Amino acid sequence: MTAIAFAVAGCRPHNTPATHAPLEFKGETTIAPQDNVRIGVRTDVSEVTISSESDLIAKEAKSGTLERWPAKSRHFTVSKGILRIGEKAVSGSWRLSPADAGATITVGNYFYRGTIIIKPTGDGKLTVINECDIDDYLKGVLPREAVPTWHEEALKAQAVASRTYLASHLARHTEHGYDLCSDVHCQVYGGATKEHPRCNAAVDATKGQILIFDGKPIGAFFSANCGGFTEGIQVVWGTPDRPYLRSRRCTWGTEARWYEWRLTTNNTEMMNALRAKGLVKGNELRSISVTKKGPSGRAATMAVLTDAGTFTMLGNDFRIALHPEKIRSTLFTKIAKLQGGYLFTGRGWGHGVGMCQWGAKGQAEQGKEYREILAYYYQETNLAIWSRQ
DSSP states (O other): OOOOOOOOOOOOSSSOOOOOOOOOEEEEEOOOSOSEEEEEEEEEESEEEEEOSSOEEEEETTTOOEEEEOSSOEEEEEETTEEEETTEEOOSOEEEEESSTTOOEEETTEEESSEEEEEEEETTEEEEEEEEEHHHHHHHHHHHHSOTTSOHHHHHHHHHHHHHHHHHOTTTTGGGTSSEESSTTSOOOOGGGGOOHHHHHHHHHTTTEEEEETTEEOOOOEESBOTTBOBOHHHHHSSOOOTTSOOOBOOOOTTSTTSEEEEEEEHHHHHHHHHHTTSOOSSOEEEEEEEEEOTTSOEEEEEEEETTEEEEEEHHHHHHHTOTTTSOOSOEEEEEEETTEEEEEEEOBSOOBSEEHHHHHHHHHTTOOHHHHHHHHSTTOEEEEEOOO
């Protein structure tokens, strides 16, 4: 099906963004030869407690040994590279599946659909992986990446973005034995614990839908609130820009309580944080300045002067070093030097690349359907059905 063209106009001098036609479908795309996805839900931990209301079918990975474990709580540790349940050595890596269809497995305080894999990772550590259906994974993501009470079209937009992110990042943690992790490094995933009927409905309503550019799934990045403008990836991460992730004006989301934020911090805290990330040397912080801005006004690069010299870094690296929940964005409106510290003020929360989640909420409330919302933030893309063969 031929895609409908849609507007990709740049920033406008007033508060009404350009009209954007909804995306249409453009065939199918085969991305991965799997129906399930593996998520690292506990990585390199010293112990974990696992339980289920159902008996568990346990299979040892190398030998193929099958056992039926009665339903109860089990405490796993690793000693000298060997997996143990309590004091009993069980060796190897184990796959645990509920004997009863539809039952879940509890890991710590979270419960999960599908299979749980437990494997030793060395140095007395173990990793727990949840292997589940892709839609079950997404149903565990949406309530953590969006607000379940938001408009259904915003939730659908998030469902497509999250599914697309999965499709384009499947190999991100292959060396660790799973596809994605369960925290903000990938997508926040809470298993079945946090599922919500409205989020589940959004996943079902957009089943299989992903965004593609040039026949491939896009890097469907998103952040909480763009503070008025989204940004391209070169400004944020220093990698080449992509046509579908250009800076756009976003006039929605101003009602978020941290749309405008401020932080006061001291020089010692900043020096310790920047040194810990290897961004600066020295002992005394003397000045901070933005040396280059992106189209959105975000700090592309920053210079930090210490007693050991001037150190230039990406604005986003500076933000991450000082903690992204304190420096909420690099869209600074002011950096003021104080006695022994600095006052930062800015707008928005997150890196600002791709879809603005509060912007999606605002557009949905103004009557935009999810394909129009996606067209606005992911320019020049098409919708396709993710066909797993």
